[in-house]
Amino acid sequence: xxxxxxxxxxxxxxxxxxxxxxxxxxxxxxxxxxxxxxxxxxxxxxxxxxxxxxxxxxxxxxxxxxxxxxxxxxxxxxxxxxxxxxxxxxxxxxxxxxxxxxxxxxxxxxxxxxxxxxxxxxxxxxxxxxxxxxxxxxxxxxxxxxxxxxxxxxxxxxxxxxxxxxxxxxxxxxxxxxxxxxxxxxxxxxxxxxxxxxxxxxxxxxxxxxxxxxxxxxxxxxxxxxxxxxxxxxxxxxxxxxxxxxxxxxxxxxxxxxxxxxxxxxxx
Ligand code: PEP
Ligand code: MN
Numbered sequence: 001x002x003x004x005x006x007x008x009x010x011x012x013x014x015x016x017x018x019x020x021x022x023x024x025x026x027x028x029x030x031x032x033x034x035x036x037x038x039x040x041x042x043x044x045x046x047x048x049x050x051x052x053x054x055x056x057x058x059x060x061x062x063x064x065x066x067x068x069x070x071x072x073x074x075x076x077x078x079x080x081x082x083x084x085x086x087x088x089x090x091x092x093x094x095x096x097x098x099x100x101x102x103x104x105x106x107x108x109x110x111x112x113x114x115x116x117x118x119x120x121x122x123x124x125x126x127x128x129x130x131x132x133x134x135x136x137x138x139x140x141x142x143x144x145x146x147x148x149x150x151x152x153x154x155x156x157x158x159x160x161x162x163x164x165x166x167x168x169x170x171x172x173x174x175x176x177x178x179x180x181x182x183x184x185x186x187x188x189x190x191x192x193x194x195x196x197x198x199x200x201x202x203x204x205x206x207x208x209x210x211x212x213x214x215x216x217x218x219x220x221x222x223x224x225x226x227x228x229x230x231x232x233x234x235x236x237x238x239x240x241x242x243x244x245x246x247x248x249x250x251x252x253x254x255x256x257x258x259x260x261x262x263x264x265x266x267x268x
Pocket of ligand 1: 035122
């Protein structure tokens with residue numbers, strides 16, 4: 001084991017008890033929602049998803065895409081942005097569910113925390129140190145998604161960056177990593193390799209809750225249920241799953257979106 005990990009292990013701060021969490025209980029979290037807020041029907045979608053057992057709602061108002069100009073449609077341009085936040089506020093009022101949504105930049109802290117109970121840091125910002133330092137100075141819980149390239153040191157280092165700022169309310173989200181070329185000819189939507197072994201590896205080093213994302217890590221809806229089970233079997237504390245009433249029509253990440261039925265099966 002390298003010397004940095006040994007140091008991290010000795011730090012009490014990394015041994016955060018899930019029970020100490022006052023504002024958001026990560027244990028057994030069932031987070032779901034469509035990839036992004038697509039319109040006013042988000043309120044009905046959230047009600048349905050709550051009925052299926054979700055205890056937190058996640059949808060992106062800001063939705064950084066790999067290509068910025070591919071998917072402009074009806075005011076949706078890498079998300080509905082401010083309008084998306086307003087709709088998420090309605091979801092919160094109507095369902096009472098905690099809201100998780102992506103923050104891309106420190107300048108967005110006030111705007112997003114007005115709606116969000118939890119900031120999601122997306123893969124692309126996993127090592128955005130100015131953002132992580134700024135989130136460390138807030139008290140808002142952070143769901144930090146692993147960069148598709150992130151080593152175990154980089155995961156722990158990114159967490160430490162938020163922790164040393166004073167914000168201990170964090171969870172790590174594993175969402176798949178680079179390297180699945182052998183699947184691509186048959187399953188073209190598969191972009192990432194599930195990173196299941198990182199669950200027990202991190203559990204050995206830290207008590208930071210681990211949330212598993214079987215949607216991005218598989219990229220293909222038929223694999224979401226089996227990989228959800230595998231993640232829980234491997235010790236994940238919770239799941240974050242993309243679900244849409246008409247999965248094929250999702251503006252973003254359609255191939256991995258599951259329908260209500262499948263979500264219900266997984267959550268039960
Ligand atoms: C998402 O959660 O919808 C998302 C874009 O995830 P990631 O940042 O892991 O790619
Ligand atoms: Mn997505």
